[in-house]
Amino acid sequence: MHITKTPTADDLRPFATARLDEARARLADLKALAPDAAGLEVCAAYDAIGRALNGLGGWLGIFANAHPDEATRTVAEELEQELSAFGTELSLDRDVFAALERVDVNSLADEQARRLIEHGLRDYRRSGIDKDDATRARIVALKKELVEIGQQFDRNIMTGGKSFKIAEGAAGLDGLPADFVANHPPAEDGSVTLSTDPNDRVPFMTYATRGDLRQAYSLACNTRAYPENLPVLKQIMTLRHELANALGFASWADYVTEDKMSKSGANAREFVDRVMALAKDRAAAEYDELLEYKRREDPSATDVRDWEKAYLSEKVKADRYSFDSLAVRPYFAYAKVRDGVIATSEVLFGVRFERNDEIATWHPSVEVYDVRSKDGGEHLARLFLDMHPRDGKFKHAAMFSTDSGLLGGDSKDEVLPQGALMCNFPEPKGTDPGLMLHDEVTTFFHEIGHLLHHLFSARSRYVEFSGISTEWDFVEVPSQLYEEWAWDTGVLQRFATHHQTGEPIPEPLIDAMRRAEEYGKGLTVIQQMYFATMSLEYYMDDPAKIDPVERMIALREEHLPFPHEEGTFFLCGFGHLHGYSAMYYTYMWSLVIAKDILSAFSGDLMNPAVAQRYYDEVLSRGGTKDAADLVANFLGREQSFEAFAGWLQR
Incomplete structure (x- = not known):
């Protein structure tokens, strides 16, 4: 089995260059195939290009976002540009397209091989393979500029x-x-x-x-990366719109959703409007309750401001449910939470996590774990935990997928999956155990849900379908589903013990926490749908007709009860406008599916039989099937909106 050695700052450029050189050599091999080469031979040669680059983007992303040395971060960004340039070159290579097009898909008995050719041809057409030379040259230039300007947008947020x-x-x-x-x-x-x-x-x-x-x-x-990112965002919108037009689409939103579950920007917008309508009345009632509480101290109050929302919500929860979120922090020391999340995953999926202190990492605080079979024999995966804040590091929480796991004809073709979590949780120091809010515990489960999806999706022979390779609007399903374990009494009492007394978190406190969580979800949902609407509208219309700040304010006034605060520019620090572009809706789209999948556990989240079926039918499949088919195979029926609607109206 191939296990990629973690690169270092000194060998990052040679590491990336060797991968790119290998990919170019495999590209030459594919082009050298005879015109009548067998279909499986073409599939293997095409896959070899992707195998050469397997994980490279993830490793470069880690070094660009988390390495403590600024010069190393800059090198990683430069290498990201080189990798993107090769990807663009490959996506417009007519010789490769011709080789794929010559394959008689109907002659391929292997389902994954057929899917590889079908997806390859689809992606080449979406890349502009059929365009004239002038258009193709412009596509190359646009993609290059978008990588560079996107890096600038993200960098401004990280350092701003x-x-x-x-x-x-x-x-x-x-x-x-x-x-x-x-x-x-x-x-x-x-x-x-x-x-x-x-x-x-x-x-x-x-x-x-x-x-x-x-x-x-x-x-x-709310002035992070302002004013620097205002012109940068407008440039991203403009370049993406031009690229979509060059590829034959009316808008970037239509282009980027065409190969997703939603299929079009209009369908995504229809979904957003449906959820917004469902949540509207509940959100209005919750807002009225916040205003009523505010009037206890200020009888003349006529509205609730955005900067009051979290504070007043906490007060209402204490008043209605006798719950203070600070009361649970003593039970959530970072090390206990980390070990508890790991132990939960071990029991649920029948694996073992073993600490590995022999692996070099990009920062001394990063921890490494090997995932093995329950008996400790088979090496299944490797993960890295970069969990605490520091200067020059990515500021939020995310999973970085490096090597995707692959099957092979023999062991040398197999690849060990690897990935990393990058978070900013409290760091234990001296006598300070690093106490976490329960929201942070939920985030930990969310992000490791992503990581397990990546690590467990290793049943494919082709890198195209390994790792998290489902449609983008399904990507948040495993992560949002795993958040449910952070609310389960049995799960929490296994690891959440008071950092001073060792007492397990009391069941009445968990019950109060769960009741309090029900409050505010209407407001949370419409806030998320406001973000989704903003991201769609920025990329559905002609950017020349959009003032991003004016549109942001207008949409807030249309959808949210909290007035716009003069002088704030949230959009400049909203990194998803680059990374997710028009697809912020995917969080709620995935949540709808996650609530439906949750129903299969019937209240018993540690049910090993259901967990095994979830692993077999969803997590381990990667992109070998369409996401809708994965869900239907697990549930035994088509996915439904009912579970989500019931949760929201509960």
Whole structure:
């Protein structure tokens, strides 16, 4: 079995160059095949190009987003551009297209081989293989420019955080937990300084009692990468629109959704509108409750502002459900949560996670685990955990898929799947155990849900279908489904113990937490649909007719009860406008499917038989079948909207 050695800063360029050279050599092999080469021979030669590059994009993404050395991050970005350029060149290679087109698909008995040729031909047509030379040259130029400008957009967000100084020092942190205050010691002048990164932003906006400070801090958070990213975003929108037009599509939204489950921008918008209509009344009632609570202290209040939302929601939950989210933090020390998430995954899927301290990583805090069969014999996968914040690192939470697992005719053709989690959870230091909010525990389950999907999807002989290679609007299903385990009493009581007393988290506290979670989901859903609508509209219309700021404000006024805050430019720090482009709707699309899959567990999340069937029919299949077929095979029926509607209206 091939196991890719983790690259280092010193050998990153040779590592990438060797992969690209190998891919070019395999491309030459494919072109050298006889015109009457057997279909399976063409499939193997075509797949060999992808195998040469397997995981390279993921490794470069890790180094570009997480390596502590800025020069190394720059090298990784340059190599990402080279990889993208080769991908564009390959996608417009008429000789490769001709080789695939000569294969008689009906003569292929192997289902994966047929699918490989069919998808290859589809993707070549979507890339512009049939366009004239001038159009093809413009496509190449547009794709090159989009990679570079997209990197700039992401870089501005990563480095565009702001410092927020509280002159009155610790007094301005009233309402925050003691460990948060301790981790923000006063400067010589008595002031304390916050970053606008999530590890500071979420607790401060939720618990700080001083409304004036929350308002000012919210302004700082919502001007991240402003004004730098305003022209960058407009350029991304313009270039994508031109590229879509060159490829024969009316808009980028139509182009990017054509090969997804939604099939078109119009279908995606119809879905968003359907969910918005379903959530509207509940969201309005929840907003009224926030306003009613605010009026207890300010009887003249006429609205709730965005910077009050999290704080007031916390107060309403305490009032209605006697639940304080800070009360659960002592049960969620980082190391306990990490070990609990791992142990849950071991039991559920019948595997073992073994710590491996022999593997070099890109930062000393990164942990490595090997996943093995339950008896410890078979080496199934390797994962990396880069879980704590630091300067120059990606600011949110994500899974980076490196090597996709592959089957082979013999062991030398097999590839060990590898991947990494990149998060920003509290870091244990000294006597501070790194206490997490339950929202962060849920995020941990979410991201490892992505990672397990990638690592377990290793039944394919072709790299095209290995790893997370389903339609994009299915990608969030395994991750959002696994969030449910973070709410299960039995699961939590296995690992959530008080960091001082060792007492398991009490069942009444979990029950209160679950009841409180029901509050606010209407507002959460319409907020997500606002983001989805914004991302669709930016890419459905002609960018020349769109002022992104004006459209953002207009959509907020149309869909959200919280007024726009003058001087805020959320869109500049909304990284999904680049990475997901028009497809932010996929989070809710996937949640609808996840709620339906959840129903198969019938309340018993640790049911080994259902988990095994989920592994067999969904996780392990990768892209070997359409996502709708994966779901239908698991459920024994077509996917339904009913479970989601029931959850939202509960």
